[in-house]
Amino acid sequence: MSVNEFEIIARLTASLPSNPSVVVGAGDDCAVLDVGIPGSHLLFKTDAVVEGVHFLPDAPPEQVGHKALARCLSDIAAMGGTPGSAVVTLGLPPGRDSAWAEQVYTGMSRLAEKHSVAIVGGETTASPDRAFLSVALLGQVPQGRAALRSGAKVGDAIFVTGELGGSRAGRHLAFEPRLAEAQWLCSQFDIHAMIDLSDGLAGDLRHILQSSGVGAELLADAIPISRSARLAAKALHGTQSPLTAALTDGEDFELLFMVVASDAVPLLDRWRMAFPQLRLGCIGKITAGPGVHLRDQNGTRPLTNHGYVHFQ
Amino acid sequence: MSVNEFEIIARLTASLPSNPSVVVGAGDDCAVLDVGIPGSHLLFKTDAVVEGVHFLPDAPPEQVGHKALARCLSDIAAMGGTPGSAVVTLGLPPGRDSAWAEQVYTGMSRLAEKHSVAIVGGETTASPDRAFLSVALLGQVPQGRAALRSGAKVGDAIFVTGELGGSRAGRHLAFEPRLAEAQWLCSQFDIHAMIDLSDGLAGDLRHILQSSGVGAELLADAIPISRSARLAAKALHGTQSPLTAALTDGEDFELLFMVVASDAVPLLDRWRMAFPQLRLGCIGKITAGPGVHLRDQNGTRPLTNHGYVHFQ
Numbered sequence: 001m002s003v004n005e006f007e008i009i010a011r012l013t014a015s016l017p018s019n020p021s022v023v024v025g026a027g028d029d030c031a032v033l034d035v036g037i038p039g040s041h042l043l044f045k046t047d048a049v050v051e052g053v054h055f056l057p058d059a060p061p062e063q064v065g066h067k068a069l070a071r072c073l074s075d076i077a078a079m080g081g082t083p084g085s086a087v088v089t090l091g092l093p094p095g096r097d098s099a100w101a102e103q104v105y106t107g108m109s110r111l112a113e114k115h116s117v118a119i120v121g122g123e124t125t126a127s128p129d130r131a132f133l134s135v136a137l138l139g140q141v142p143q144g145r146a147a148l149r150s151g152a153k154v155g156d157a158i159f160v161t162g163e164l165g166g167s168r169a170g171r172h173l174a175f176e177p178r179l180a181e182a183q184w185l186c187s188q189f190d191i192h193a194m195i196d197l198s199d200g201l202a203g204d205l206r207h208i209l210q211s212s213g214v215g216a217e218l219l220a221d222a223i224p225i226s227r228s229a230r231l232a233a234k235a236l237h238g239t240q241s242p243l244t245a246a247l248t249d250g251e252d253f254e255l256l257f258m259v260v261a262s263d264a265v266p267l268l269d270r271w272r273m274a275f276p277q278l279r280l281g282c283i284g285k286i287t288a289g290p291g292v293h294l295r296d297q298n299g300t301r302p303l304t305n306h307g308y309v310h311f312q
Numbered sequence: 313m314s315v316n317e318f319e320i321i322a323r324l325t326a327s328l329p330s331n332p333s334v335v336v337g338a339g340d341d342c343a344v345l346d347v348g349i350p351g352s353h354l355l356f357k358t359d360a361v362v363e364g365v366h367f368l369p370d371a372p373p374e375q376v377g378h379k380a381l382a383r384c385l386s387d388i389a390a391m392g393g394t395p396g397s398a399v400v401t402l403g404l405p406p407g408r409d410s411a412w413a414e415q416v417y418t419g420m421s422r423l424a425e426k427h428s429v430a431i432v433g434g435e436t437t438a439s440p441d442r443a444f445l446s447v448a449l450l451g452q453v454p455q456g457r458a459a460l461r462s463g464a465k466v467g468d469a470i471f472v473t474g475e476l477g478g479s480r481a482g483r484h485l486a487f488e489p490r491l492a493e494a495q496w497l498c499s500q501f502d503i504h505a506m507i508d509l510s511d512g513l514a515g516d517l518r519h520i521l522q523s524s525g526v527g528a529e530l531l532a533d534a535i536p537i538s539r540s541a542r543l544a545a546k547a548l549h550g551t552q553s554p555l556t557a558a559l560t561d562g563e564d565f566e567l568l569f570m571v572v573a574s575d576a577v578p579l580l581d582r583w584r585m586a587f588p589q590l591r592l593g594c595i596g597k598i599t600a601g602p603g604v605h606l607r608d609q610n611g612t613r614p615l616t617n618h619g620y621v622h623f624q
Contacts, residue, residue, distance in 0.1 A: 007410075008404070008410050008413060008436055009434060009435070009436050011410065011414065012402070012413060012414060012417050012434050012436070013434040016417075016421060016424075016430070016431040016432070016434060017421050017424040017425045017429065017430055017431055018430045018432075019396070019397070019428045019429070019430040021396055021397060021430065022397065022430045022432055024432075025430065025431075025432045025433075026431070026432055026433050026434045030433075031397065031399065031432030031433050033396070033397055033432065033450075035347075035349055035354065035396065035450070035452065036349045036350070036352065037347055037348045037349050038348070038350070040348065042347065042354075042450075044397060044399055044432060044433065044448075044450065045399065045433060046358075046399040046400065046401050046433055046435060046446065046448050047401065047435060048401040048403065048435070048437050048446060049437075050403060050437055050438065050439050050440075052440055053437065053438045053439070053440065054437075084331070084333055084345070084347065085331070085333060085334065085343065085345055085356060087343065087356055087357065087358040087448055088358065089358050089359065089360040089446055090324070091360065091362060091444065092320070098319075098320050098323065101320060101324060102323060102324060105324050105328075109328060109329050112328075112329040113329045116331045117329065117331070118328070118329055118330045118331040118333065118334045118337065119328040119329055119337075119338070120328070120330075120334055120336075120337045120338055120343030120345065120356060121337075121338050121342075121343050121356065121357060121358055122321060122324050122325040122328060122338045123321070123358060123359060123360070124320055124321050124324070125360050125361075125362055125365065125366075126362065126365045127362050127365070127444070128362075128364055128365065128441070128442070129440070129441035129442065130440070130441065132403065132439070132444065134358065134360060134401055134446035136356075136358050136399055136448030138345075138347070138354075138356065138450075140347070
């Protein structure tokens with residue numbers, strides 16, 4: 001997402017109409033609604049993927065369907081929720097093979113079944129130039145237990161799942177949303193704040209910091225860098241470091257979250273038992289001072305607004 | 313919507329994943345979900361408008377926003393429901409004035425406020441060639457009281473609100489969804505089946521007939537023809553009759569519904585008291601024989617599959 005898009009969204013969502021059911025409106029990973037379910041809040045999210053923007057025309061259509069739903073599932077995960085039902089609008093350009101559309105649905109349905117998600121609406125519309133796929137997803141979370149962006153506290157430990165960067169090489173079409181992991185986290189620990197990484201670690205961390213009114217210090221050596229990010233850096237002959245890729249590449253769809261510092265060690269211990277296959281790293285701490293700072297063997301330096309590592 | 317689109321949707325939605333919360337899945341105006349609200353079911357719908365398809369590039373952006381939300385509200389109305397919260401994705405082409413996007417939101421927000429709808433998510437995405445606006449909307453309906461497409465019974469009287477045809481001249485951008493009227497109908501009468509007219513009377517009636525396993529006979533003289541449809545017919549010098557326009561033009565967004573014949577007169581009487589400004593017409597009856605037939609002074613003749621009046 002570009003800077004300009006962030007600004008447009010901020011302006012558009014500054015004063016949206018509300019009603020008494022709204023617990024959390026636009027601006028978190030999902031909206032949180034009290035619709036009268038005893039002990040439970042509804043989660044509500046929409047997202048779209050556009051051909052040529054979020055997937056290339058030659059992307060396997062099953063993966064396009066997978067990605068469109070997985071992005072919304074990742075937002076439900078980021079609230080600690082359980083997904084329920086989805087509705088879909090598929091924009092189809094003239095002459096697009098109907099087998100393409102069926103394969104999109106195959107990929108989407110396979111992922112839906114895996115997470116007991118019902119697809120309860122399937123609209124199609126003409127889209128003259130290129131395909132798009134818009135998904136809206138409902139979920140539920142125990143009342144008062146949604147992991148928001150706004151709860152990070154000074155001194156909290158910052159954690160991230162998986163390895164970051166280089167998603168464009170393929171992972172962005174095939175990633176598995178971290179639903180089980182997020183539900184486990186929220187049931188076992190007091191997660192102060194959580195977000196899924198769609199815009200890159202530096203950008204998404206900043207969303208949490210702004211919502212929570214705090215800053216952060218990241219440990220450069222602790223940032224988990226993916227093999228794809230290292231390979232891409234090698235191919236670029238040093239014009240972008242693997243660390244910068246891990247900090248700024250989008251579409252990792254890993255979980256970034258904060259817990260009180262005293263929970264950090266027990267969390268790491270119990271995580272290894274629960275999810276031995278998935279890396280979990282403590283990558284820094286929440287600070288009172290604003291902005292994001294990066295600490296390495298040379299000291300501490302600020303990250304610029306959109307993740308680029310500014311060498312002083 | 314073209315024939316081909318109907319076929320694609322039918323194939324895509326033939327075997328979608330489900331779960332125990334689904335009361336009515338894809339194929340009605342909205343999905344109906346039991347998410348654990350005592351005495352109430354959730355309604356869930358999505359819809360998109362695409363520049364050059366559902367609105368022209370020079371359409372006033374407030375009206376584009378109005379239309380996008382109104383289409384979903386009309387689907388909630390067609391179930392007899394009350395709308396709750398909406399999430400939105402706005403696809404923006406490069407260089408599109410951000411004032412355009414703000415005006416889209418102004419139109420959408422104005423309509424939302426009128427119906428106490430909260431807008432709880434406002435995504436934007438790049439859309440290289442043209443704008444689109446995808447809306448997903450939640451609503452509620454008393455448990456077991458949703459007006460489905462599948463309940464029409466032989467002998468039922470067929471009613472339609474308003475006047476039909478010629479919506480393209482402007483009404484499609486400015487129509488008011490029939491929420492109050494539909495809620496009144498469902499609270500006062502046993503509405504056997506209901507749909508909102510988006511594809512044209514003949515096409516949408518056929519959706520009800522197929523879902524209910526019945527046929528229908530329409531009275532040509534009773535079909536309410538809009539002034540726009542008459543003007544358009546005049547401009548076309550008789551190549552399309554006003555009646556054909558009223559039967560086949562899309563985007564009327566009026567309510568088409570069926571009640572037991574003995575309710576017809578009391579319904580008309582009480583409607584005139586409740587909604588004196590809005591025409592309500594009894595336009596025919598449900599039959600055991602399949603298909604749609606049109607009766608006029610020359611007798612009865614079948615309508616072809618997509619509404620064209622076939623003169624024998």
